[in-house]
Amino acid sequence: MPSWKDQMPSLGTLGPLIALVLACGFFALQSEQFLTGANFSLILQQVMVVGLIAIGQTLIILTAGIDLSCGMVMALGGVVMTKMAHDHGLHPIVAISIGFAVTAGFGLINGLLVTRIKLPSFIVTLGTMNIAFALTQLYSQSQTITDLPAGMTLLGNTFAIGQTQVAYGTVVMLAMYALSWLWLRDTATGRHIYAVGNNPEATRLTGIATHKVLLLVYVLAGLCYGLAALLSVARTGVGDPNAGQTENLDAITAVVLGGTSLFGGRGMIIGSLIGALIVGVFRNGLTLMGVSSVYQILITGILVILAVATDQLSRKGGR
Amino acid sequence: MSAITELEPSTHSLNIDPRPLVLQAKGLVKRYGQVTALDGADFELRAGEIMAVIGDNGAGKSSLIKALSGAISPDSGEILLDGQPVVLKSPIDARRAGIETVYQDLAVAPAMTIAENLFLGREIRRNDVLGQWFGALDKRKMLEDSIAYMQELKIGIRSMSQAVETLSGGQRQGVAVARAAAFARHVVIMDEPTAALGVKEGNMVLELIRNVRDRGLPVVLISHNMPHVFEIADRIHVARLGRRAAILNPKAITMSDAVAVMTGAMKPADIPPHWLAQ
Incomplete structure (x- = not known):
């Protein structure tokens, strides 16, 4: 019996947005600086790297997988592209392309191990996480790469909207969310990603090449990490071998907070943006309040457990 | 005979x-x-x-x-x-x-809608630039066709845009049968x-x-x-x-x-x- 309930977005969809609005309201009351254009632009810049990683992570989690290597692969991509530009004097576009090839290559390896050898994504990416980290340190000799050509950091530049300076990178991130949202919602491949996460066997039996879908998802995620690496380089102005270490789990946190189910097949990519913003707003707001960063981590942990518990309970209620 | x-x-x-x-x-x-x-x-x-x-x-x-x-x-x-x-x-x-097969374990994608399940793997693209260049789906056509298939088999479900998991076991099997029969x-x-x-x-x-x-x-x-x-x-x-x-x-x-x-x-x-x- 169809009822109004079918037409309404579920709690899983609206919940994150409500949480974000409540958090913003709370911090606006606590700090006068919070509710300013400059502060929001800053929050967006602070979340743009995590936000982009979270796009790739969302794709993978939608297929009922998980990618623990995301931040480390991003760090490797960043080091590769900056060293190509700095050490070998390659044109930024070439250097960036090589970085993208490396991150996409890692995605391909993850995808092949998951689809061909049928290893759980958790184990595969636990392995590639360590491999990517070690390669990053070896290749960079744990040295930060500086003196980058201007072309490498273009996306860190800002433009003015009224009084507020907005970084190009944040626009790139928002555009990527819009694109991936439309792609997931309105194309056959996008719907197949949901179907694979929902019921892989049924999806395979309808004639969909589920392995190709999974492989595509892991490679696209790798490309997202490459773009995140570029944004990270643009934001910091250096190639940092220790980048990505907080982003690694923050990206998963953002996806989960955004209401995407870890069981696969359910969720909206826009939710991950909201999830990333929730983490960003909490960090920013608590900093403005002068709360120690340890408490920020504590609160993030509590939020994640709340989000996963909500997912689990709503699934039980749905049946 | x-x-x-x-x-x-x-x-x-x-x-x-x-x-x-x-x-x-x-x-x-x-x-x-x-x-x-x-x-x-x-x-x-x-x-x-x-x-x-x-x-x-x-x-x-x-x-x-x-x-x-x-x-x-x-x-x-x-x-x-x-x-x-x-x-x-x-x-x-x-x-x-x-040759279409309906499997016993209710082979549907539960979180997806009835229309999406009926057309899974056989989605219809829009007949315009968005469809031809970007692969955008013709959701309205799929929704209309779904209603027609389900009516043809006299399956009494009204909304094709509800998730399959909201249906009873028999209705879910109905979706699987309708998909097979349609194609x-x-x-x-x-x-x-x-x-x-x-x-x-x-x-x-x-x-x-x-x-x-x-x-x-x-x-x-x-x-x-x-x-x-x-x-x-x-x-x-x-x-x-x-x-x-x-x-x-x-x-x-x-x-x-x-x-x-x-x-x-x-x-x-x-x-x-x-x-x-x-």
Whole structure:
């Protein structure tokens, strides 16, 4: 019996947005600086790297997988592209392309191990996480790469909207969310990603090449990490071998907070943006309040457990 | 025709039935190491009929169905579709050839809508620039067609945009059957479609299977449920020891007769001629 309930977005969809609005309201009351254009632009810049990683992570989690290597692969991509530009004097576009090839290559390896050898994504990416980290340190000799050509950091530049300076990178991130949202919602491949996460066997039996879908998802995620690496380089102005270490789990946190189910097949990519913003707003707001960063981590942990518990309970209620 | 049957029961295997053979298997063999699952199995399905397939565990029933639906490749023997030999290397091959299979474990994507499930893997693109260049889907057309398919099979669900998980088990099976019926060009195979359902829902699905046949698609029905088999089957294929023991006429026999053939209590050679279907 169809009822109004079918037409309404579920709690899983609206919940994150409500949480974000409540958090913003709370911090606006606590700090006068919070509710300013400059502060929001800053929050967006602070979340743009995590936000982009979270796009790739969302794709993978939608297929009922998980990618623990995301931040480390991003760090490797960043080091590769900056060293190509700095050490070998390659044109930024070439250097960036090589970085993208490396991150996409890692995605391909993850995808092949998951689809061909049928290893759980958790184990595969636990392995590639360590491999990517070690390669990053070896290749960079744990040295930060500086003196980058201007072309490498273009996306860190800002433009003015009224009084507020907005970084190009944040626009790139928002555009990527819009694109991936439309792609997931309105194309056959996008719907197949949901179907694979929902019921892989049924999806395979309808004639969909589920392995190709999974492989595509892991490679696209790798490309997202490459773009995140570029944004990270643009934001910091250096190639940092220790980048990505907080982003690694923050990206998963953002996806989960955004209401995407870890069981696969359910969720909206826009939710991950909201999830990333929730983490960003909490960090920013608590900093403005002068709360120690340890408490920020504590609160993030509590939020994640709340989000996963909500997912689990709503699934039980749905049946 | 029935007179011929009674006079010459041995001709039952000859092609004297005017209804064309849609699906046929000849001498299928499938071995798994030491185990022989199919030992020269034959099968036939005629236009406009419901052919039930029954058999004990290990009789080769599910191997036969898997071979017909492309899930396994037989070691030898051949499968003919509309008289033409076909090689079915995967369920996708079978699907392309026009054979659709409904699996017992309610093979749907629960969080996706009815319309999305009906068109999964066969989505319709928009007929404009967005569709041709970016692969945008024509959701309205799929929604409208879904309503038409479901009405054609008299499945009473109003909103095609509700998630399949909001439906009852029988309604979900209805979605799976509607999908198969909508896209099958030759045959629909149903593997235990009522096994996971209650009495009322099971009857609903039986009615649905009749509707599919009456729309002109022959149905292969695999079932353990004898009352269901006897209620809707036109003929009954009995699998035993990796072969076809007989094709029985459900109108001429009782359920215990069928069980006797199935278990081997009644040897194929001893089966009374009038038990056999045309």
